[in-house]
Amino acid sequence: xxxxxxxxxxxxxxxxxxxxxxxxxxxxxxxxxxxxxxxxxxxxxxxxxxxxxxxxxxxxxxxxxxxxxxxxxxxxxxxxxxxxxxxxxxxxxxxxxxxxxxxxxxxxxxxxxxxxxxxxxxxxxxxxxxxxxxxxxxxxxxxxxxxxxxxxxxxxxxxxxxxxxxxxxxxxxxxxxxxxxxxxxxxxxxxxxxxxxxxxxxxxxxxxxxxxxxxxxxxxxxxxxxxxxxxxxxxxxxxxxxxxxxxxxxxxxxxxxxxxxxxxxxxxxxxxxxxxxxxxxxxxxxxxxxxxxxxxxxxxxxxxxxxxxxxxxxxxxxxxxxxxxxxxxxxxxxxxxxxxxxxxxxxxxxxxxxxxxxxxxxxxxxxxxxxx
Amino acid sequence: xxxxxxxxxxxxxxxxxxxxxxxxxxxxxxxxxxxxxxxxxxxxxxxxxxxxxxxxxxxxxxxxxxxxxxxxxxxxxxxxxxxxxxxxxxxxxxxxxxxxxxxxxxxxxxxxxxxxxxxxxxxxxxxxxxxxxxxxxxxxxxxxxxxxxxxxxxxxxxxxxxxxxxxxxxxxxxxxxxxxxxxxxxxxxxxxxxxxxxxxxxxxxxxxxxxxxxxxxxxxxxxxxxxxxxxxxxxxxxxxxxxxxxxxxxxxxxxxxxxxxxxxxxxxxxxxxxxxxxxxxxxxxxxxxxxxxxxxxxxxxxxxxxxxxxxxxxxxxxxxxxxxxxxxxxxxxxxxxxxxxxxxxxxxxxxxxxxxxxxxxxxxxxxxxxxx
Numbered sequence: 001x002x003x004x005x006x007x008x009x010x011x012x013x014x015x016x017x018x019x020x021x022x023x024x025x026x027x028x029x030x031x032x033x034x035x036x037x038x039x040x041x042x043x044x045x046x047x048x049x050x051x052x053x054x055x056x057x058x059x060x061x062x063x064x065x066x067x068x069x070x071x072x073x074x075x076x077x078x079x080x081x082x083x084x085x086x087x088x089x090x091x092x093x094x095x096x097x098x099x100x101x102x103x104x105x106x107x108x109x110x111x112x113x114x115x116x117x118x119x120x121x122x123x124x125x126x127x128x129x130x131x132x133x134x135x136x137x138x139x140x141x142x143x144x145x146x147x148x149x150x151x152x153x154x155x156x157x158x159x160x161x162x163x164x165x166x167x168x169x170x171x172x173x174x175x176x177x178x179x180x181x182x183x184x185x186x187x188x189x190x191x192x193x194x195x196x197x198x199x200x201x202x203x204x205x206x207x208x209x210x211x212x213x214x215x216x217x218x219x220x221x222x223x224x225x226x227x228x229x230x231x232x233x234x235x236x237x238x239x240x241x242x243x244x245x246x247x248x249x250x251x252x253x254x255x256x257x258x259x260x261x262x263x264x265x266x267x268x269x270x271x272x273x274x275x276x277x278x279x280x281x282x283x284x285x286x287x288x289x290x291x292x293x294x295x296x297x298x299x300x301x302x303x304x305x306x307x308x309x310x311x312x313x314x315x316x317x318x319x320x321x322x323x324x325x326x327x328x329x330x331x332x333x334x335x336x337x338x339x340x341x342x343x344x345x346x347x348x349x350x351x352x353x354x355x356x357x358x359x360x361x362x363x364x365x366x367x368x369x370x371x372x
Numbered sequence: 373x374x375x376x377x378x379x380x381x382x383x384x385x386x387x388x389x390x391x392x393x394x395x396x397x398x399x400x401x402x403x404x405x406x407x408x409x410x411x412x413x414x415x416x417x418x419x420x421x422x423x424x425x426x427x428x429x430x431x432x433x434x435x436x437x438x439x440x441x442x443x444x445x446x447x448x449x450x451x452x453x454x455x456x457x458x459x460x461x462x463x464x465x466x467x468x469x470x471x472x473x474x475x476x477x478x479x480x481x482x483x484x485x486x487x488x489x490x491x492x493x494x495x496x497x498x499x500x501x502x503x504x505x506x507x508x509x510x511x512x513x514x515x516x517x518x519x520x521x522x523x524x525x526x527x528x529x530x531x532x533x534x535x536x537x538x539x540x541x542x543x544x545x546x547x548x549x550x551x552x553x554x555x556x557x558x559x560x561x562x563x564x565x566x567x568x569x570x571x572x573x574x575x576x577x578x579x580x581x582x583x584x585x586x587x588x589x590x591x592x593x594x595x596x597x598x599x600x601x602x603x604x605x606x607x608x609x610x611x612x613x614x615x616x617x618x619x620x621x622x623x624x625x626x627x628x629x630x631x632x633x634x635x636x637x638x639x640x641x642x643x644x645x646x647x648x649x650x651x652x653x654x655x656x657x658x659x660x661x662x663x664x665x666x667x668x669x670x671x672x673x674x675x676x677x678x679x680x681x682x683x684x685x686x687x688x689x690x691x692x693x694x695x696x697x698x699x700x701x702x703x704x705x706x707x708x709x710x711x712x713x714x715x716x717x718x719x720x721x722x723x724x725x726x727x728x729x730x731x732x733x734x735x736x737x738x739x740x741x742x743x744x
Contacts, residue, residue, distance in 0.1 A: 003377050003397070003399055004400075010401075012626065028377060063625075099508075125405075129497065129505075129624075132502075133505035235380065254384065306381075324381060325380075
């Protein structure tokens with residue numbers, strides 16, 4: 001019997017909550033202290049729709065941490081190892097955030113609305129408290145707040161058809177992570193070429209929480225010719241595509257990892273000389289070379305049904321790493337997973353296995369992503 | 373139809389997870405990125421057991437932020453407005469935490485194991501990130517980590533019978549919030565006279581997550597003569613008892629409140645001269661007097677079925693405050709709630725109402741707690 005979840009006031013509901021209930025949402029999880037839809041009763045169909053059609057997702061849980069004031073970009077640069085020189089309004093960037101020891105604490109998308117107003121569209125940790133502490137302890141002239149902003153994602157190979165029908169043909173010209181402030185029938189939005197899948201599409205950042213149902217219905221109507229339907233971020237697709245899930249793949253408290261281990265090395269140019277939190281630690285790690293690397297894992301045997309906790313990666317029966325999430329990929333006809341292995345372990349390593357609840361499975365490594 | 377919740381790896385399971393599943397847990401919520409049981413299929417019976425017998429709760433979600441090192445107490449004092457002079461190992465204290473502007477960001481219990489090892493048993497926000505940022509930005513000699521510690525609560529009027537049978541008669545001598553490090557059949561524990569109810573009892577802080585099922589079974593056996601059964605923190609009892617729920621009653625991002633508004637004024641002695649984050653803001657608020665005060669609310673009409681979001685408190689149809697959580701109290705035979713009202717509004721104020729999803733309910737104010 002599945003477990004139920006009580007919807008109570010200690011966790012927030014999204015502005016799209018009522019609309020998703022009306023459209024038959026069946027399960028929820030909690031992310032950034034807010035309910036997020038899990039599925040609408042047809043997990044296989046929802047996966048197929050993401051892969052071959054177009055889906056709409058309530059991803060209001062991607063809360064925004066707003067940095068506003070003269071020092072907004074100063075603070076943003078302090079928070080991420082990625083060099084933000086050349087950052088211009090309207091172009092978003094993926095910006096891993098580290099603590100002073102170089103451990104990742106979140107991996108948001110930075111959206112610079114202007115030089116004095118920046119959003120961090122965050123993963124599942126209260127990094128707003130972190131940003132606030134840094135800002136105030138350093139005496140920066142910047143306010144750190146959570147504005148009334150809630151993303152709705154349109155994802156899938158037909159997503160841009162819907163986006164164009166909804167917003168106009170300018171939306172097709174947006175480069176990856178580029179965004180524009182606009183309105184839709186008077187509903188204030190930021191529209192970004194982004195989303196937590198590799199199937200393409202946009203995210204509509206709703207800037208007025210009282211108009212969630214209205215926006216949801218508007219997207220639904222515009223997408224009807226392409227048979228749009230409700231869904232949610234899909235764990236199988238994200239594994240196939242090599243997307244990272246903060247909370248599942250790493251979390252400072254329980255699964256600490258640094259940016260080099262997670263494969264972010266190419267976006268961290270230490271020679272740029274910028275000051276950021278964790279620089280000394282990352283310089284040391286870069287000099288020594290990271291101890292671990294992110295890997296894709298194939299697991300032998302019958303289809304797996306996911307996992308509840310991180311799994312042990314073994315070689316000849318000895319623990320050498322961990323696998324953070326597994327799933328059966330219908331597209332590949334194989335069990336796949338992601339995790340961290342010793343940096344010097346090649347993809348051709350033999351003698352590997354993964355410890356599941358019901359015993360060990362023989363395993364092998366592969367490069368990420370599994371599918372492009 | 374109730375919504376279901378998927379148990380996946382992006383949210384942690386508690387060390388007691390398997391034991392609660394075996395004992396028939398039916399619902400979960402998420403708190404501090406970890407699953408917490410909601411009920412075991414008999415909400416009324418579970419409430420009665422808490423009020424008249426003894427219940428055992430998986431409250432592993434009360435994660436510990438450990439401050440360890442020579443500056444542990446220095447950091448602890450910086451984090452809370454409460455004066456920590458006279459704090460001694462073995463005696464816990466309730467310590468609201470504020471940001472630089474005096475807004476509450478968590479309300480943990482401080483457990484000083486020694487002068488150089490202190491736990492904050494936290495409510496639902498990542499205040500570990502906050503503590504870490506403050507420690508490192510101020511150059512303090514203290515490590516901020518999350519140790520392997522997971523509380524199991526025994527609560528109810530018969531709880532101390534079970535605690536004595538389990539641990540010995542010394543446990544009865546513990547004063548409120550006092551604690552002791554001990555072992556039970558070799559299982560390392562901290563035992564505290566505490567718990568998130570007003571029905572009395574203890575919390576067993578398990579210090580080895582691999583022994584969760586063992587501890588759960590041990591408590592169950594010891595409690596069998598008193599008909600112990602599984603349960604969870606109870607929203608109705610907490611409202612009746614006037615307990616505060618960070619996340620429901622206040623949250624920095626969405627329901628900001630300061631300690632004076634929440635009724636913590638008596639524990640904040642600004643004349644003690646100690647340095648802490650938010651002092652300037654709290655001095656100003658203390659001088660001006662807080663604008664709002666915490667109130668109990670009676671709602672007229674038929675029994676309510678709770679609420680999903682904060683509700684509006686109105687006077688003569690005008691918004692004057694909010695009610696954060698409501699429930700029907702069987703003990704009182706009335707609908708009750710808690711919220712914030714203007715500081716100068718007396719309990720005898722007339723013309724009040726609360727906006728529910730299905731319309732307004734006439735309301736009146738009362739002192740907290742509803743029941744002792």
